């Protein structure tokens with residue numbers, strides 16, 4: 383059985399709001415680490431880098447309005463946002479393609495504390511299969527369907543070369559996965575009901591380069 387993440391969508395929370403919830407959560411976690419009990423919408427908005435009217439509207443979708451003069455209870459808001467994002471559950475994640483990027487992701491300890499457990503590492507190269515990374519043994523990509531089904535994998539991270547990504551994508555969908563995080567520089571074609579998030583650092587760098595160039599040209603933004 384595959385579990386679905388987008389509970390928020392089922393309750394009519396706009397996608398743009400869902401996309402900002404992780405920003406609020408990151409800001410709130412920072413406040414919690416510093417022992418801050420409550421936060422005003424203005425301060426939270428500034429910490430998350432959005433405007434405060436938008437933040438209040440976003441949080442109202444969660445039924446969270448804060449208390450006048452006091453603001454939002456930091457711990458409770460963390461709980462509400464985490465619940466909305468499905469982070470109070472444990473999500474099993476498999477990484478396919480355990481090269482430079484796949485290894486770095488597998489070694490990153492921050493996923494577990496956010497509710498994402500790496501349940502499988504798979505690669506097509508027999509030289510890589512059997513490697514131990516972050517307490518897991520890399521398995522052969524032929525085992526993909528078995529790993530997904532046996533370990534209840536809900537989210538697959540694709541970190542293969544672009545040429546292999548669509549084929550990997552088709553297989554994981556066939557195995558019942560409906561949430562994919564794609565790092566390969568290719569647009570994946572997927573049926574309705576499958577959510578694909580694409581991470582492309584080069585696009586982010588190009589956007590920064592654009593702004594940098596405008597600053598250098600003295601254009602006021």
Ligand SMILES: NC(=O)c1ccc[n+]([C@@H]2O[C@H](COP(=O)([O-])OP(=O)(O)OC[C@H]3O[C@@H](n4cnc5c(N)ncnc54)[C@H](O)[C@@H]3O)[C@@H](O)[C@H]2O)c1
Pocket residue numbers: 478479480481482483484504505506507510523541542543544546550564565566567581582583584
């Ligand atoms: N999105 C980003 O910002 C970003 C940043 C860096 C790299 N990338 C992309 O991520 C991908 C991985 O980059 P890398 O530097 O780790 O490459 P890499 O060559 O080091 O690793 C790719 C791994 O995928 C494995 N592989 C190939 N075909 C496979 C298949 N069919 N099934 C399972 N495993 C398979 C290879 O054996 C290899 O271990 C590339 O597509 C790269 O362009 C994206």
